[in-house]
Amino acid sequence: MIFESIKMAFFSLKSNKIRSILTMIGITVGVAAVITIVSMGSGVQELILGEFEQLGASSSTISLNFNKATDSDRINQEDISALRLQIQNLKYISRPVYAIGNYEAKHEDHLIFLMGVDSDFLKMYSPELVAGRFFTPVEYEDGLPSIIIDPIVANRFFGSAERAIGQEVETQVDHQILKGKIVGVINYPGGDLMNSMMTSGGMMTDEIPLFFYTTAKTIQHYFPNNNSAMGIMLMAKSPNFIDQVNTQAIKLIEFRHDNAGLGIYNSRNMADMLQQIEKIMNIVTIVISVIAAISLVVGGIGVMNIMLVSVTERYREIGIRKAIGATMNDILIQFLTEAIFLTTFGGFCGLVAGVLLSRMVSAILNFRVVLSLRWIAIAIIFSTLTGLIFGIAPARKAAKLSPIDALRYE
């Protein structure tokens, strides 16, 4: 009987093709929009979470509050040495520096972001080595002009990571020149995030700085006037110690700079950030759900409207069916099936459209979209429910018709 009802519903909807399609579109558009937003949102979420997971739950950053800080508050190399000696359960501590300059290649100037790292920095983030090698202890110690780049830069200027190794590059920061040699190509874990955020900005493609890495000492040595610290990064021996390590580190730094209680130093650890991101994502999910609910209600009202019209148009058919033996339930199920068929099929089309649309967005903006099975199930279940909820009133109206009234109706 169920199979029979579905076939009957399909048949009757098919004979009113345009009307059925128009009714369906209400549901389809709603579901497609939601699926697209959700899969893009999940894509962004996965990207961000992925980056953070790589950075690890046991690390944190301490940076200067630039509104309040003066030059004397800056965390220096001596602070780092002191922290390393005095803080228990501290595994790694890093104080990367950077300089912004340019790199001339193929007769064009390119903006570069030259990052000076120390040995702990690479240990903390354990980037993937694509070609060549990391810096050696001697390079860290003596500040030798060795350069590491990422695969994007390598491919762009040298064709491949392998070919980049050993190449001489000349970078310039404020008329000071650093001639360096490329020793390695690494996939910096934060690089993907940074790059995709910048490329999805679209227009500013030309302005995206290229990432070059060298040692912190090298930057201090070659560009003594142009180095800026980004703050420091800490990693505890386990996630349990990170809060303790963090607090002690800030206390010690404040003690050394005699600025306790002024709120000069900001600290964030990954667990906090993850929590914040999850909070934001939850809000996004709620907003999407509300949009989805509204669009389904609007679509559902359309379905209800058209089903009521359909019942009125088919009084005679209902009368005939009742006369030859259809029970109230038979008629109820017939009309309910039609409504559910409309919304479920509409929802399915919306799902397909949403998947295609998010794939397109993914291809254009060059980032991965994620569609979980959960959302597919939710889309289908809720569009089916919409049909059930908004189909029940017209179906009941049809089922309750008395056979002679229905037969008499012209």
Place this chain on the structure above:
Amino acid sequence: MNDVLIEMHNINKTYCTGEVEFKALHDVDLRVEQGEMLAIMGPSGSGKSTLMHIMGLLDSFDSGSYIFLDQDIKRLNSNQAAYFRNQNIGFVFQSFNLLPRLNILDNVALPLIYAGEKRSVRFEKAYHVLEQVGLADWRDHRPSEISGGQKQRVAIARALVCEPILLLADEPTGNLDSQATKEIMELFQTLNQQNMTVVIITHEKEVAKYVNRIIKIIDGRVKS
């Protein structure tokens, strides 16, 4: 031939349309035996259609008793009545009442869906009754593609497909020309000879000559 099929006693039916009450049936007694071919005649507004609807379990009645094959009809709820109709009564209407979007075979097979028959059985039975009324070759056509007489034969096939005991026809020839009327009435006669009970509601004298018994109804009362 003497088994009683229908036994109606003191049936009353009043319609209320707003303020106005209209007494459609007034203490109607009616007895139909199995294998009979019966015409219920009367002018329009006489209550014959109401009687037919009550007889066919399409409408309720206010008072009186109605026994159909030992079944007290008053005790049936609407679902039971639907199944009872499906199994025991075949309807033929003046305006044919075929579903325009279904083809002939699907139209004839429709009651079997509500009887819960399997698809293969449905089409086999529907084909068989279509053959009986001589329209098996038209099974793939739509109702709009055949003549009035043919439509009524399809409707009769549909009425027969559940192998009912009673064939209830409401002005079956009202929309037909005299040639088609003759054919349809002869078909009813043939069916009656195969022991089908046939009750025809009509106001055409033409039709009356094909039946064994005539019941006249005027102003909601039976005059036989």
